Amino acid sequence: MSTTEGKAHGDASRRDAHTRRQAELPDRLQAAGGMIEGAATQVAGETEGSEAAAFGVASFYSLLARPHQKVRVCTGLSCRMKGADDVLAAAEAAGLPVEECSCLAACDVPPAVLKDRVTLPEVSSADMRATKGDWSALVSSSERVHATDDVNEVTWCGDIGPVDADPATLSINMGAAEDYSGAGLAKAGELSDEAFFDELEASGLQGRGGAGFPAHIKWRAVAGQPVTERFVVLNADEGEPGTFKDRELMMRRPDLVIEGLAIAARAVGADAIYLYLRGEFQVPRERLEHAVAQFEKAGLIDGLQFHMHEGQGSYICGEETALLEALEGKRGMPRLKPPFPVEVGLWGKPTLIHNVETIACVPAILAKGGAYFKAQGRDEAGAKLYCISGHVARPGTYELPLGVTLDELVEAAGGYVGELKAFCPGGASAGFLPASERSRPLDYKSLAEVGSMLGSAGVVVLNDTVDMRWACLEQLRFFEEESCGQCAPCRIGTRYLRESVDRDVAGDCQSNGDSALAHVDDVAWQMGEGSICGLGQIAALPLTSARQYFPADFATAGEQT
Ligand SMILES: Cc1cc2nc3c(=O)[nH]c(=O)nc-3n(C[C@H](O)[C@H](O)[C@H](O)COP(=O)(O)O)c2cc1C
Ligand code: SF4
Numbered sequence: 001m002s003t004t005e006g007k008a009h010g011d012a013s014r015r016d017a018h019t020r021r022q023a024e025l026p027d028r029l030q031a032a033g034g035m036i037e038g039a040a041t042q043v044a045g046e047t048e049g050s051e052a053a054a055f056g057v058a059s060f061y062s063l064l065a066r067p068h069q070k071v072r073v074c075t076g077l078s079c080r081m082k083g084a085d086d087v088l089a090a091a092e093a094a095g096l097p098v099e100e101c102s103c104l105a106a107c108d109v110p111p112a113v114l115k116d117r118v119t120l121p122e123v124s125s126a127d128m129r130a131t132k133g134d135w136s137a138l139v140s141s142s143e144r145v146h147a148t149d150d151v152n153e154v155t156w157c158g159d160i161g162p163v164d165a166d167p168a169t170l171s172i173n174m175g176a177a178e179d180y181s182g183a184g185l186a187k188a189g190e191l192s193d194e195a196f197f198d199e200l201e202a203s204g205l206q207g208r209g210g211a212g213f214p215a216h217i218k219w220r221a222v223a224g225q226p227v228t229e230r231f232v233v234l235n236a237d238e239g240e241p242g243t244f245k246d247r248e249l250m251m252r253r254p255d256l257v258i259e260g261l262a263i264a265a266r267a268v269g270a271d272a273i274y275l276y277l278r279g280e281f282q283v284p285r286e287r288l289e290h291a292v293a294q295f296e297k298a299g300l301i302d303g304l305q306f307h308m309h310e311g312q313g314s315y316i317c318g319e320e321t322a323l324l325e326a327l328e329g330k331r332g333m334p335r336l337k338p339p340f341p342v343e344v345g346l347w348g349k350p351t352l353i354h355n356v357e358t359i360a361c362v363p364a365i366l367a368k369g370g371a372y373f374k375a376q377g378r379d380e381a382g383a384k385l386y387c388i389s390g391h392v393a394r395p396g397t398y399e400l401p402l403g404v405t406l407d408e409l410v411e412a413a414g415g416y417v418g419e420l421k422a423f424c425p426g427g428a429s430a431g432f433l434p435a436s437e438r439s440r441p442l443d444y445k446s447l448a449e450v451g452s453m454l455g456s457a458g459v460v461v462l463n464d465t466v467d468m469r470w471a472c473l474e475q476l477r478f479f480e481e482e483s484c485g486q487c488a489p490c491r492i493g494t495r496y497l498r499e500s501v502d503r504d505v506a507g508d509c510q511s512n513g514d515s516a517l518a519h520v521d522d523v524a525w526q527m528g529e530g531s532i533c534g535l536g537q538i539a540a541l542p543l544t545s546a547r548q549y550f551p552a553d554f555a556t557a558g559e560q561t
């Protein structure tokens with residue numbers, strides 16, 4: 001080895017060691033107890049980094065930043081409609097170390113509460129009172145949770161449907177038994193690279209994480225990069241209010257997720273797969289680990305390494321580049337795009353990153369064919385997992401043709417509770433639509449036509465008891481809380497919008513006598529134009545859509561429902 005080569009080799013291994021230590025930072029901070037006295041100093045010493053860097057990471061993530069808050073009550077829209085405020089007040093009155101938190105991906109079993117890092121469904125005020133101030137004694141008296149705090153005994157599964165579905169119309173089929181035969185993997189092994197990508201293209205599969213981007217384009221792009229080291233990343237950070245399908249899927253069909261990841265890794269030439277799960281998904285994590293073990297036992301995933309990564313509490317880490325930053329052990333702040341992850345992703349290498357549901361569709365596409373998958377949808381391809389919560393009889397996750405209407409979805413979920421007033425078709429990011437849109441197909445194109453989106457397909461139904469100003473205030477609070485603060489239009493705009501609605505509620509005017517909401521459209525425009533990522537670009541939509549469709553709710557001093 002020449003001196004230059006030796007120096008280059010030394011630099012590379014020093015860089016690798018540094019990269020590894022940086023990536024361990026959040027886990028080490030968790031082990032040190034989060035942001036408590038001395039933790040940043042200790043972790044800085046362990047990782048040979050600066051105290052400021054350790055402090056910067058610890059203060060970014062909610063589970064690290066406030067480790068003493070052992071009870072967190074979700075005050076997202078679906079949970080507040082089911083009495084989360086009362087549950088929070090009962091927890092405070094019981095003397096529990098409690099705070100509010102954003103959506104826990106359990107909107108089908110509200111109000112949801114996080115106990116340390118485990119989500120409890122349907123927690124009541126009586127459950128809080130029964131603790132007598134000892135957070136470790138908190139149990140949900142709902143029937144889904146046994147009277148134990150052993151996480152393995154929490155079933156974690158919600159309702160699924162439609163109950164009478166013909167299995168031939170389902171690509172995922174959450175009610176079926178797990179299948180470790182590896183039929184999709186075997187079929188993928190028989191196809192040439194081109195034939196494989198053609199099959200994926202024929203399926204019409206669009207990313208299920210929100211943007212609906214055609215999957216085959218990303219796969220071809222990663223496979224075609226002139227770099228040997230590549231990664232596959234699973235985005236299981238599900239946190240969009242109203243969305244819980246990925247949780248349900250990982251619980252019921254972890255086999256499909258792991259098989260889909262293995263197929264993806266082989267197709268794009270990666271051997272390392274990173275699974276990023278939000279920190280609250282400890283039980284889904286166990287299910288995925290179980291599935292990896294089953295495939296290993298069957299000898300079907302030789303040569304592939306599966307790395308599990310636990311998030312530390314941050315909605316923005318669901319944005320793909322923020323997620324990559326978080327995996328690298330940094331504050332989860334979105335990167336500027338381009339370059340896109342398919343070219344410059346995890347540690348600068350080409351990276352295929354997908355949502356849990358997108359990946360879980362892949363085994364069926366291989367085993368049954370692209371044309372079969374495509375035919376399950378209407379105008380757009382495939383069957384789709386829709387989450388439904390709010391004012392419906394049977395909240396849950398429903399696998400239906402992509403493009404069903406709200407009325408069809410709600411029929412599968414047992415019908416409306418009360419008279420439909422409005423709905424969010426795809427989580428908080430999609431804003432609100434009025435009842436008159438109930439027959440619009442819930443697909444990517446049809447919802448974009450009315451300035452909304454399918455997003456994560458987190459459908460929240462609101463009946464005519466709901467004041468839309470109150471509902472939009474709830475969504476604005478969420479975006480203000482979850483903005484990473486990196487860019488000014490989003491950081492300042494999310495706060496300005498929330499404060500404007502607060503002033504509208506209080507009946508206050510601007511100092512010059514203008515109405516409290518006089519400037520919100522200008523601010524919304526600036527946020528849309530000037531924000532780095534999707535959060536800031538759409539954060540005004542709950543307000544602008546609610547004002548567009550329900551002006552009367554803003555003209556009066558309506559009370560909370
Ligand atoms: C603010 C924000 C939050 C997001 N959260 C998630 C998420 O929790 N899960 C997810 O799969 N995609 C999320 N996305 C979309 C991802 O950035 C990315 O598009 C997706 O992981 C790509 O996978 P797909 O092609 O399978 O959809 C989010 C995007 C934004 C802008
Ligand atoms: S738009 Fe908001 S969340 Fe996105 S990078 Fe900017 S400040 Fe962060």
Ligand code: FES
Pocket residue numbers: 074075076077078079102103104105106107108110112241242243
């Ligand atoms: S879990 Fe509370 S709104 Fe989603």
